[in-house]
Amino acid sequence: MKKFINDPFNLVDEMLDGFLAVHKKKIRKLEDVRSIARTDAPVAGKVGIVSGGGSGHKPAFIGFCGEGMLDAVAVGEIFTSPPPLACYEAVKAANGGKGVLILLGNYAGDVMNFQMSADLSAADGIEVEQVILTDDVASAPKGQENRRRGVSGAFLCWKVAGAKAAAGGSLAECKEVVERVNANTRTIGVALSPCTVPAKGSPTFVLADDEMEYGVGHHGEPGTERIKMMSLDDTVQKMMNEILVDLPFTKGDNVAVVINGLGSTPQIELYAAFRKVKSILDTEKINIENAYVGEFFTGLEMAGFSITLSKLDPEIKSLLDAPASTPCYTC
Amino acid sequence: MKKFINDPFNLVDEMLDGFLAVHKKKIRKLEDVRSIARTDAPVAGKVGIVSGGGSGHKPAFIGFCGEGMLDAVAVGEIFTSPPPLACYEAVKAANGGKGVLILLGNYAGDVMNFQMSADLSAADGIEVEQVILTDDVASAPKGQENRRRGVSGAFLCWKVAGAKAAAGGSLAECKEVVERVNANTRTIGVALSPCTVPAKGSPTFVLADDEMEYGVGHHGEPGTERIKMMSLDDTVQKMMNEILVDLPFTKGDNVAVVINGLGSTPQIELYAAFRKVKSILDTEKINIENAYVGEFFTGLEMAGFSITLSKLDPEIKSLLDAPASTPCYTC
Amino acid sequence: MSESISNKQMYHIVETICDTIEEQQQYLSDLDGELGDGDHGVNMAKCFREVRKKVEPVADKDCGTILKTVGMYVMNSVGGAMGALYGTMFLKLAAECTGKTEVTLDDLARMFTAAENGIRTIGKAQVGDKTLLDTVAPAVASLQKSAAEHKSLTEALAAFEMAAKNGMESTRDLIAKMGRASRLGERTIGHLDAGATSCYFILRSFAHGVEK
């Protein structure tokens, strides 16, 4: 393992020290727990939006804490969900008196720890709702959507939830709009090489020189198939075939596209992938309204990318376009 | 070589197709040449700021084309400077009648091709000035600063030049302020693993499992030393020792810091590196006014990072803080 | 062996847990590597290294305090499914012996019943889902049976350990229904579940720690 680290067990704390120093205008650390909040949280009279999860997904989650997106984020160890107290304090910090919406990926640890924080918060009289995100088509078959992992589609959900809350939406409205986004979002990922969790020191998987892990998760979870290397266009075509039929996306749909680098795939390849996605959607007469290319939800230094399609309606489109100002995303 | 590509010789064009489709609100392609400009270029009565160089440095250069930064960018093959015609058309597209400032790295190809474009532009009656950026301390000894490579310090130069031009600065003023930034900026890089130029197919260098390339260039140029792996803190200390004495930066200075990932180093490590930079600067009583952590000027999927320090004065500080809206940087 | 566990023995039990997890770190990570993300040993070892330090200052306190100290740390510092599940387990164990410097077999049966319920509530797993519940549930059932039959503490703990072990072993032939491993479906057959295994080491430490 070659990494720029000191003691691996201090890495998340050291990262957070640096992150807080760089972004002190936008975010602050909560006391006693490893959670952050936008500097002005709680915003009185606004629904609080909270997320969190393991670290190592740069820029997720903390990079999206700020105006128009997440009010507070609980920060776990690398690829490990944060403990209930961190989640609970994040909820309290986000609570502006209008309730708090927790958005989380569908990982056992996140589900348990956020559930406990929700119980603690409810006992405090804070109105709390949760939406568990499930956009990864590779992680469970159609019909079992609620078993699927939440992956890079989360970026869209955070954006929409934050914008809806900023626009004065009620807790129920914020929850409903995120559920709508989640229900209309599909993602699939592919990897060329693994990542290494510093505390563990060995790669999460091993691939031959001519192999790809198809359907990989962003912690390096095994995908649905180990396939031979293909050209970029063939790879994208295979991924799109799977996503398009799953929802399904059909002629005339308006969509947002996210091409998300998983860590070490150069942007040049991501934009080239977008080009192929666009040409497929053009053929299908599906209209791209919003496009995001870059790193949103990575798996340390994994080489790979994911494609997310999300069917839009006018409200969701306008919420995506609403202003946001966070450390890693501004619009 | 494992990459998401089709024909390597089409990669830059395919990338650009994707890039233009995603960022069509901010940038457009020029006709007949591989160059881009902000959609509203030329901005009448404003000095035009132009840069360009080889591709593969995501988000540099094209990611910083837009309001408040670069007006036009000439796009080369991977790690290869763009031809004179592309540079020339970029200059013409940026020319709002108040002259054009070209900023370039100190690479033989860039110097030659931009010089030819400057000659062609001058023949057209366009007032053109050039500043060759030279922030990499590892690439030539002190006293021979003009032989040094231009690396991630360029990000600060583009920002400042763009802001000065937007504020109504004359060509001479824009040139002067960039020269001031360049003269006060120092960078050093280190790599853990190489990158592979797709058309070539083999890594730019080979390192043993316990080695780092110290002083590496962002095309994978050999550094000044091949050293044994060290802890992050020791690595940063060594880099800072070299940068600090070179200018020198001294007690009471106000600085901007850029921690630039070279491609596949996770943000978590970059922020941890920033933490150590900050602790060293705190000890030296050097005050960080602006801090930038992320990818600004990469070398494909190289694992590594660079540290840039730039001594600020009030004007430069305010130009850094001025608004910008580009595909990959907004403030 | 006496018919109850003293607070001193409870402290030994915790030390035994810490020692065992440390010893088994690599083994647990390897198991998790087969089906999960391979960090189970590292996570557990890091956690229980810290538990050892946290518990030392309360070594002389009552059993409830000792176990609550473990549970609070595990629950609030570690994170992950393990933090929630083992945190809940130790906090539930603690809650049932608050203030006690001696814990009888009846107490122990009540404590573990509460722990199992806590794990079921938070984890929502069933027996057979290839999780640590497959270790916990038969061990707790055995303890309840021993208590009902007024077995000796020694006999009860031996049966408890054996039931836990069989429970752990049972996961080898199961298909994972929970956690990361559940995405692998049939591919999980033939591998022990990492959580079920670490849980066995913890439960075994109750038997072994008392012997010290």
Add this chain to the structure above:
Amino acid sequence: MSESISNKQMYHIVETICDTIEEQQQYLSDLDGELGDGDHGVNMAKCFREVRKKVEPVADKDCGTILKTVGMYVMNSVGGAMGALYGTMFLKLAAECTGKTEVTLDDLARMFTAAENGIRTIGKAQVGDKTLLDTVAPAVASLQKSAAEHKSLTEALAAFEMAAKNGMESTRDLIAKMGRASRLGERTIGHLDAGATSCYFILRSFAHGVEK
């Protein structure tokens, strides 16, 4: 061999350049890999593969048109130091034989003198800096001398090739002062310069192409 180069021969020369670069691609990249970024062969091969297509439609035109077609493509499509330097070289060669269907030794000497000057102006290198100028300069000097001495075209081209070869070989013992390699200082001794080598192949093609 006649005492001038016909436009037909000039076309053969260009074809020979294209063939040679294609053959030597790996060798050139390997040389560049020792001191530079290892792409010289790939860049040159990609370039001259396209040159071949661009020149075909003007195969019957005058020498100036043929060489200008090469120069325009190299200058405006390839990029890099090579695009600027070789682009300049071919455009300067072309400018000195505009409209000519026959090129004499005197013409050739004038053409290459212009090319050398162009390369010096744009590249700002000196002889001895370990660049392609170390190939060009002695070859051009030899051509000038042959012309002054009214040597036969055959003799002149043989001497031209030999001078280019020696020039290329001279780079082995030099320290690079230009381009990427210059950052390596003394470490560059013992390696041929990639640009000097590709330049030798180009100049040699003038001799070999005429023979065809």
